[in-house]
Amino acid sequence: MTGYELWLFLHSSAVVVWIGGGVLAQVFGVLTQRARNPVESAAYGRNMGWVARWVFLPSSVVVILTGMALTEDGNWGWDQPFVLVGLLGGLAVMAVAFSYVTPRLARVGARMSAEGPSPPLLAEMNRLVWIARGLLLVLFVIVFMTVTKLGT
Numbered sequence: 001m002t003g004y005e006l007w008l009f010l011h012s013s014a015v016v017v018w019i020g021g022g023v024l025a026q027v028f029g030v031l032t033q034r035a036r037n038p039v040e041s042a043a044y045g046r047n048m049g050w051v052a053r054w055v056f057l058p059s060s061v062v063v064i065l066t067g068m069a070l071t072e073d074g075n076w077g078w079d080q081p082f083v084l085v086g087l088l089g090g091l092a093v094m095a096v097a098f099s100y101v102t103p104r105l106a107r108v109g110a111r112m113s114a115e116g117p118s119p120p121l122l123a124e125m126n127r128l129v130w131i132a133r134g135l136l137l138v139l140f141v142i143v144f145m146t147v148t149k150l151g152t
Contacts, residue, residue, distance in 0.1 A: 004073045011066035015143065017059040022136045025051065029129045038117030045109020045125055052102040060094050067146075081151025089142045093135050101128050101135070 025048055032044040064087065070076070071083050078084075108125045115121075144150070 004070065007066050007069040007073055011063060011070055014059040014062035014066065018056055018063055019136070019139050019143065021051065021055055021059070022132070022139065026129070026133060026136060029132075033126070033129075038112060038122075041117060041122060041125060042109050042112030045105050045112060047109070049102055049106025049109060052098065052105070057094075057098055057102075060090065060098075064090050064094070080149075082145045082149050085145045086142050089138060089145075093138050093142075097132070097135050101131055104128055105132075 028044060029048075032040050067083075067086055067090070071078060071087075076083055105125070105128050108121055108128065112121050112125075
């Protein structure tokens, strides 16, 4: 196994965890909304805050770092469109997801547990879920760009 193949394996595995987990989080979000159960909504918010911190954040860091290693080891230029979209897009998704969506989702879940659900809290959770869906869409665009090497 070459160094490039190792980086590619680690990169691909972390992408699967990050995006696959994001898709599963959205499925559970839809199921939670359909249940219209405030206790489930609160648990969803709390749980997604934990999953984001302990699963999505580490896997996203691995994606970025191994992507950089692949760029260097694979002799790809840093000016290639797919490299720029992958790096800058990944960092942008991370910034929004982990500095905005994740802490707010955890707070909304905690408030729902402590105070009970209310229309404003449910609306805030719904808004955060829609933002997360948008971020997931961006990740799929990045995967498309990097797999097809669009722009090279």
